[in-house]
Amino acid sequence: MLIKKKQGLLQPYYLLEIISGLWITLRKMLFDKKVTIQFPEERRVYSDRYRGMHYIKAVNGVENCTACMLCPTVCPAECIHIEAGERSDKEKYPIKFEIDVLRCCFCGMCEEACPKDAIKLSSIYEMSQADRTVFDKGFLLDQRGNK
Amino acid sequence: MPSCTIDGIKVEFRDGDNLVEAAKRAGISVPVFCYHPGLSVVAQCRMCAVDVEKMPKIQTACSTKAVEGMVVSTKTDRVKQARESVMEFLLVNHPLDCPICDKSGECDLQDHSYDHGSAYQRSTEERRTYVDLDMGPVIKKNMNRCIHCTRCIRFGDEVANIREMVAIHRGNNVDITTVDGKALETDYAGNYADICPTGSLTLKDFRFNKRVWYLKKTPTVCEGCSRGCNMEIHEERNQIYRCLPRENMEINRYWLCDEGRFNYKYIHHPDRVLSPQVQEGNSWAKKDWFETMASWKSGFRSKDAVFLVGTDLTQEELQLILHFAKSEMGGVPVFHFGTPNLPAANGDGDSDGLLKRKSKTSNLHGAEKLGIAPFQTLPAGKTQVVVFRGGRAELPRLDRSLKVTGFGVFLQEEIGQFSAVFPGASFAEKTGTVVNFQGKEQTLVRAILPVGESKLLSEALMLWKNQSLASGAA
Numbered sequence: 001m002l003i004k005k006k007q008g009l010l011q012p013y014y015l016l017e018i019i020s021g022l023w024i025t026l027r028k029m030l031f032d033k034k035v036t037i038q039f040p041e042e043r044r045v046y047s048d049r050y051r052g053m054h055y056i057k058a059v060n061g062v063e064n065c066t067a068c069m070l071c072p073t074v075c076p077a078e079c080i081h082i083e084a085g086e087r088s089d090k091e092k093y094p095i096k097f098e099i100d101v102l103r104c105c106f107c108g109m110c111e112e113a114c115p116k117d118a119i120k121l122s123s124i125y126e127m128s129q130a131d132r133t134v135f136d137k138g139f140l141l142d143q144r145g146n147k
Numbered sequence: 148m149p150s151c152t153i154d155g156i157k158v159e160f161r162d163g164d165n166l167v168e169a170a171k172r173a174g175i176s177v178p179v180f181c182y183h184p185g186l187s188v189v190a191q192c193r194m195c196a197v198d199v200e201k202m203p204k205i206q207t208a209c210s211t212k213a214v215e216g217m218v219v220s221t222k223t224d225r226v227k228q229a230r231e232s233v234m235e236f237l238l239v240n241h242p243l244d245c246p247i248c249d250k251s252g253e254c255d256l257q258d259h260s261y262d263h264g265s266a267y268q269r270s271t272e273e274r275r276t277y278v279d280l281d282m283g284p285v286i287k288k289n290m291n292r293c294i295h296c297t298r299c300i301r302f303g304d305e306v307a308n309i310r311e312m313v314a315i316h317r318g319n320n321v322d323i324t325t326v327d328g329k330a331l332e333t334d335y336a337g338n339y340a341d342i343c344p345t346g347s348l349t350l351k352d353f354r355f356n357k358r359v360w361y362l363k364k365t366p367t368v369c370e371g372c373s374r375g376c377n378m379e380i381h382e383e384r385n386q387i388y389r390c391l392p393r394e395n396m397e398i399n400r401y402w403l404c405d406e407g408r409f410n411y412k413y414i415h416h417p418d419r420v421l422s423p424q425v426q427e428g429n430s431w432a433k434k435d436w437f438e439t440m441a442s443w444k445s446g447f448r449s450k451d452a453v454f455l456v457g458t459d460l461t462q463e464e465l466q467l468i469l470h471f472a473k474s475e476m477g478g479v480p481v482f483h484f485g486t487p488n489l490p491a492a493n494g495d496g497d498s499d500g501l502l503k504r505k506s507k508t509s510n511l512h513g514a515e516k517l518g519i520a521p522f523q524t525l526p527a528g529k530t531q532v533v534v535f536r537g538g539r540a541e542l543p544r545l546d547r548s549l550k551v552t553g554f555g556v557f558l559q560e561e562i563g564q565f566s567a568v569f570p571g572a573s574f575a576e577k578t579g580t581v582v583n584f585q586g587k588e589q590t591l592v593r594a595i596l597p598v599g600e601s602k603l604l605s606e607a608l609m610l611w612k613n614q615s616l617a618s619g620a621a
């Protein structure tokens with residue numbers, strides 16, 4: 001059985017409420033400060049501590065990383081793959097350094113574990129890609145112009 | 148048994164046990180560097196300091212014999228202080244190398260520093276450095292990391308019977324090196340890397356391949372010779388990275404020879420036959436198991452055939468082949484092969500007075516126990532030979548006119564005269580029993596899954612008999 005609710009006194013005149021609601025929209029649109037930005041042209045500034053895309057730090061063109069494997073060991077997403085090798089100017093260096101960024105959860109543990117200050121998370125946050133991307137060593141070294 | 152008290156725990160010990168061993172029985176580990184149970188005691192690192200009641204000074208546990216009624220404490224303040232000082236002293240010259248050091252993760256220096264050392268360093272002086280000479284194909288040297296425990300020197304002297312490591316110069320300038328800077332000569336060089344408590348001596352073969360904490364360890368037995376040394380296979384993701392000795396006082400004590408240590412290499416050899424193959428004309432065709440088996444079987448006549456079994460197979464496999472030859476094939480003769488010029492177990496003997504035996508396969512004594520005769524010449528009228536082999540037994544020379552088929556582990560270059568090969572499992576890929584020269588039965592334990600399309604012998608024979616892997620199927 002349908003229970004008919006009794007209407008309140010002002011309820012039949014709901015048009016008033018609609019008008020006041022529309023006024024809020026209009027006011028925000030015309031007079032308040034905007035919260036969205038025109039993305040590729042305009043960019044937000046993030047805190048320095050923001051954890052975005054990784055990069056490998058290099059000093060005088062030599063990567064800091066010594067392939068100690070502490071970052072793949074600590075990484076909870078198991079997305080870092082390193083192969084170690086030897087060359088004349090560096091006893092141990094990564095021949096291969098790959099990060100499967102789609103699996104990364106940007107926890108920053110790799111940065112924390114690194115004894116050589118080599119792997120860092122930058123504040124770059126635009127990472128959308130059309131295919132599954134594995135960032136290799138060359139790419140990671142190029143990031144941020146290696147600051 | 149006499150007993151003493153260590154940290155309030157009453158422990159029984161054997162006469163002659165030192166305090167390190169006695170403490171081990173009580174489940175207390177005393178940190179040591181220079182002491183190794185398989186070597187003489189020199190008491191020179193001073194890390195193993197303990198307090199003994201009624202003795203005025205702290206004692207080195209490795210050189211103090213346990214005595215009835217002794218009361219020992221390993222946790223007093225002055226013991227802790229002594230250990231911390233020893234650690235600090237050793238680390239004055241030790242580089243902060245752990246990120247690139249292969250020992251990291253299983254390093255005594257690292258562990259003891261963590262447990263007993265201080266997290267701070269007071270010295271600011273430049274560290275002592277060395278230039279390292281090459282030590283041959285097995286060992287990579289890095290003397291900057293050395294703590295001069297002299298274990299390596301004593302190993303060569305007392306175990307490997309060759310004086311090749313020496314300490315030259317004195318005091319702070321001590322340099323551990325080979326005599327005249329020559330390469331190592333012993334066949335037991337891998338043990339240098341095992342006993343070195345730091346990363347000064349590491350395996351070249353394992354260099355930078357894997358961090359040790361990733362490796363999974365399987366206790367098994369070496370198949371290199373009829374001694375059957377106990378060893379551990381270290382593996383990750385079905386790939387073997389190294390083999391280390393496992394203590395067994397009755398067989399190999401703490402050691403392993405290089406031949407056995409690196410014997411696993413053939414398992415991941417790029418030329419290993421990993422799928423069934425048939426020789427067609429002069430080339431090899433890779434086919435699937437069912438197809439190959441069906442076509443090969445149609446050309447097989449059991450009355451013309453002989454089975455040759457390698458003495459690197461396990462007892463279970465040999466028994467299976469004997470049974471198969473008798474009941475399924477109507478009495479095909481079975482012979483064993485393995486080490487050339489060593490047909491019978493009574494010819495087996497020590498080959499270097501240390502570990503290595505003359506028989507270069509693990510199960511010659513087991514094959515003989517099962518009553519299998521050695522292969523000398525082919526019985527008259529036989530034209531087909533089926534070779535079963537684990538991977539190490541040396542293939543006998545066979546006449547070119549014979550039709551030869553192989554079951555087991557082969558490298559491509561070994562199968563030139565074969566007409567078909569069915570890939571099998573090596574010693575690391577199966578579980579089974581082998582009998583060593585003392586008659587001891589030991590178990591091989593599967594460490595990795597068979598690589599490629601290799602199948603266990605039981606599966607291959609099942610397929611041979613039934614054309615199916617389900618038992619009883621027609």
Ligand code: SF4
Nearest residue numbers: 075104105107108110
């Ligand atoms: S940020 Fe976290 S999840 Fe991403 S690579 Fe580093 S450790 Fe792995």
Ligand code: SF4
Nearest residue numbers: 065066068069071114
């Ligand atoms: S933790 Fe640092 S030094 Fe070690 S492998 Fe990762 S990036 Fe390289």
Ligand code: SF4
Nearest residue numbers: 293294296297299343
């Ligand atoms: S090389 Fe290793 S075993 Fe030899 S003295 Fe140095 S630390 Fe000890």
Ligand code: FES
Nearest residue numbers: 190192193195209
């Ligand atoms: S272990 Fe006792 S002094 Fe070195």
